[in-house]
Amino acid sequence: MPLFKRKAFPLAELPNDLEPHELVYQVRFTEEIFRGYDEYLNRINLYRQRVWMCKVSGKTNLTYEEALLSEERATEKVHQFPKELMEPALQIIQYSKNSPLLVSVCDVEETLVKLPFSRKFLKSFIRESTYRSAPWVLHDKLAQSYGISKNVPENLRSKVSFKDGLLVCNKRRKNGEEAKHDLENCKRKKVDGSEGDEPVEEPIKYPIDDLLVQPDADDPVFTDRPSPSRDFNVPMECVGDLLMVWDFCSSFGRLLHLWPFSLEDFENAICHKKGNLVLLVEAHSALLRLLIKDNGEYFSAVRERNRKLKITLITWTEFLCDFLEMINIPELCAYVATIKRGHYGLLDAHAKLGIFRELVNHALETNIVREKLDKFVEQRQALGATRREEALEEARKKRKEKERLRAESDVDQVMDLESKGSASENGNHIRQNGDIVKKRNGEIRSSRQDSASEKSGSKQVDAAPKKMARKQKVEVKVPTANGNGKDLSEKEALERSRDDRKEVVGQSSKERRREYYEREIEKRFIRTNSLGKDRNHNRYWWFQRDGRIFVESSDSKQWGYYSSKEELYLLTGSLNCKGERERALKKQLEKFISRICLEIEKRSKDLAQRVALEEAVLRRSSRVRAPPRKNPANAFLEYVNKWKED
Template sequence: MPLFKKKPFPLLDPPKDLEANELVFQVRFTKEIFGDYQEYLKRLNLYRQRVWTCKVTGKSNLTYEEALVSEHRAYEKVQQFPKELVGPVLHMIQYSTLNLSDLVDKIWIKMQEDTFEGSEMHARKEDSTLPCRILKIMTDGSTSKYEVGWLNREKKVTGTSVLNFDDLIRKRPPLSRNMLKVFIKESTSQNAPWVVREDLAKKFGLPTNPPEEMMSKLVFQNGFIRCTKQTKRAIQENTEGGGNLPKSKRRKSMVEEMVPVKYPIEDTLLGPSPDDPIFTKRPQLVRDFRVPMESVGYLLSVWDFCSSFGRCLHLSPFSLTDFENAICHREGNVVLIVEVHAAIFNLLMKDEGDYFKQSPNKKRKPKITPVNWTEFLCDFLEMEDRASLFTNNMPTIKRGHYGLLDTHVKLRILHELVEEALTTASIREKLDEQIQQQTALRVAKREEAKKKKDLEDSAKSESEKAEIGQASSSDKVQVKRKDKERSSEKKKPDEAQQQNIEREIEKLSIRTNPLGKDRDHCRYWFFRREGRLFVESSDSKQWGYYSTKEELDALIGSLNPKGVREIALKRQLEKFYQRISTSLEKRTKEVNQKILLEEAVLRRSTRVRAQPKDNPGMSFLRYSNKWKET
């Protein structure tokens, strides 16, 4: 309860002589009842005066209600006190004669130096630093071993290890001084010396009698243990060894000032904090790939290469879904796969590199067709640096059964072809050309922005001069209105021009880079021609994706802006939010439409046998390369 003149203030008991139907007056925040209105006003005016002190925090000059709110917030902080530290801290508080500030400093230093079972810290594991919890302290003579449990993001133990003290790292104090102050005031019944509440003393097995060396220096007063100021000062001098120093210097010698944390920091060092915003739950990744999980990276890189360099390859675009279905198809040679191989082989032949030097030795037609394309493929796989990788697959390809190869092998071969194609002069020239055009557009963008700023500054100065020359206020209003209309008219074409430049720069972007990484170093990829946001694990062994706008919103809401990686990822997602969300919604509509078409095919009469190509799920069989070189 709040203190009045630093002393407890008892509340009034309800009147005993009240009638059942009698009108009474009640104070809202104390629930006190008055039969006399004047007495009610007198007590209410007292509560409204700034003469009250918060019992827990010691804040003064408060109204009674403000002091109640302060106590309530302080009690909420006490609830956050680490449970594993309650017992050790109470043992240090019991019968201490230090003042509050010195006692807080003493406990805070002790918490920094010592470790306790249940404490959460960080520890070295191989080449990284990971969060852990001390499960058990094993002491053998002068040395101690610590059994720790490694914690995941949900603070659950995923494994255990036995470490030395040197392997443990405390990134930040386990608790703050303010929390210690609140805890000490809340858990004690008196000070000078400090005595822990009886219920807590019994619960944690604290001694209920003062130490023998203190008994002769203590007196009992009104049922409380008291010590004189001289005794208290002597005990402090013996305990701290700094009685001759001023209080300010004694505190500085005990502990260095804490440096406040500047965010953002390393993501893995972040834990739940009271000032954190409300994070949304990160949505579950979809992993319904048809290709093996270890081949998803190859699938995306090959498709992105074909989509980005379609003009150089003379290859018509195709969707990622069609490419995935085609690469998994095992019945015969799929036109889409044949055209991809043929386009890359033609590029390699024109470059006249290592592949060209090996191919002319074969007696065959130089034109690549659906019949002889596997011969060109065998030439490529028989090159010195790849012969050992695909030795077991060569007989299957030579017999014309390319479709029977494992999906992983098919994608590995295509990935090798893409790596070879990236070294050709045609691709390098295309990249250099795109980079030069992008640089020129960025320069033009900066010049436009500078020109726009100069025009705005000149227009502003002219309007100010015009205002000074105007006599009446109505004329000033008209001048301002005209300036606003003129600036808005100029702003529209300028913004449109800036957007056009941005679109042109985007079109010239060929190389795809990840948007960023999250706390666990997972990389996030967005491809312009695919309406999904892909997520790659830190070891590149797991992949997943998000395909709806709702999942994108939930992902952004789950990122912690206090971490260096997640704040960068969040900024990128917010920067390209409109583009990504539009692509996701477009793909969702296309998928729903495809499902409806597939259902329509299934409902067709059995008297009309539907061809496999009529099914939308088999659209990859209808692919035709309309961009062949004439």
């Protein structure tokens, strides 16, 4: 059986009082049976984690099923071990108390030196033949079949004993001095692992599976996760189809020649039963036109009925009935008679969304949509390649700039050293000449020599400031002598300010370029992916054309949504980054949080405007003859398809 944290993992026991006809959940590869779905799901998720170890080969980071397969293959190889060499090999292994597999493998290799067995094979053979290590002890049946003695050697009798038929090590009770010594050197003993049979608990490397995360004292303060709103107009089981159909129509509106509409308008139109709304008629017509253009099965079905291929507000129901008869789904074909009588609006939300769902599924299989998706994939790849090339070019420029600055700094250091060396040589030369003159003249000096010395002294005094000025100009860069009132330090400050402005402009241009690429890639829509999952496998969805975060339960039976910034921040603060799923979900939320907040603000303003208009309609006086303004809540009744084909 696979090992969990290097220990045997017990399987779940069979539920008590299980009825013969009772419906249960069974794990396929372990044949475990669970009554509750949550227990079954938790166990399946644990088995899918890469935390299992193959008991025979020692491979780690496997799923439970991969570990089972690895054990099966390793066991088949072990069974290829020659029977004539089995007894001497097992004799070496029995009660061998060496470091794990090291000496035992070497001893067995010496016995099997002429056979082409790898060390890995021998390790698997030793693991398969024993049930414990240090000392290695053979399985009772295996030892009995090959006549291997089960008597414990004399050097181990005081250290081991048998419990429930298995060999265990005796724990020696320590005296006071030994306990004190162990307390002082506990860290060293934990690292060495030289004493004690209990394994040292290794620190957990996060992230791990969310269900395995336990509360810790070092955890930050998590906020309470808010309960999502569930006030949908359509039945709960229809929310998934509602979102799927609306997202497809909104994302491929240009291809369908269908003017976009909001999710609320679509939901209200689905629930409306007074007549055939233009919004739903145009949506059906756009999808049916796409199927006709594809020249596929639906096109052939329409041609067989000798219909004109132009879909109008009058003939759209005929084309819709042709589609329902073509797919031949009994549940949907039951509504054909009602649609033909012109009472499509009387259908319930479940029926309308079921028809839309089948239309979208067939539209996705058309060559027109597939070619569009392939084109988008190529364009996204080209944009990604261009973005990577620009990033590489920018990195090359930065690297060259660093090399140039490093070379300039090296040249400046060399020039400084040379200038300092020349200045020190000149000073020494002047001092040496002065000493020689003093020695030659002595104490008595002529008037001519005095006058000459005065002239030379004056020349040296005049020359000194010039030399110092040149030196300062090279090293310190003091103000120049042109008298313009500006010094070099001010110029440097101006140049630095210009460089800073260029750097800021460069960073802003990089940010704009990054945003540009993200927008262009998002325009090439391929599919909407969920933001991620939480601890309990609930999915979180965000659609760019709606300001809400939708929550789908793990079984897809329950839906909810968050529609305010406060709920969004509370949701983000409730996620634990130690778990794999919630860590990825939090990362996605933080990535899109600014855009989500903008959509939430926009939606809040629209709702506030709608409420204000409704109140204004209620307060209108009967004496005012001015026509009332249009109520945004009834926008779905006044939908116009501005992209409709002629």
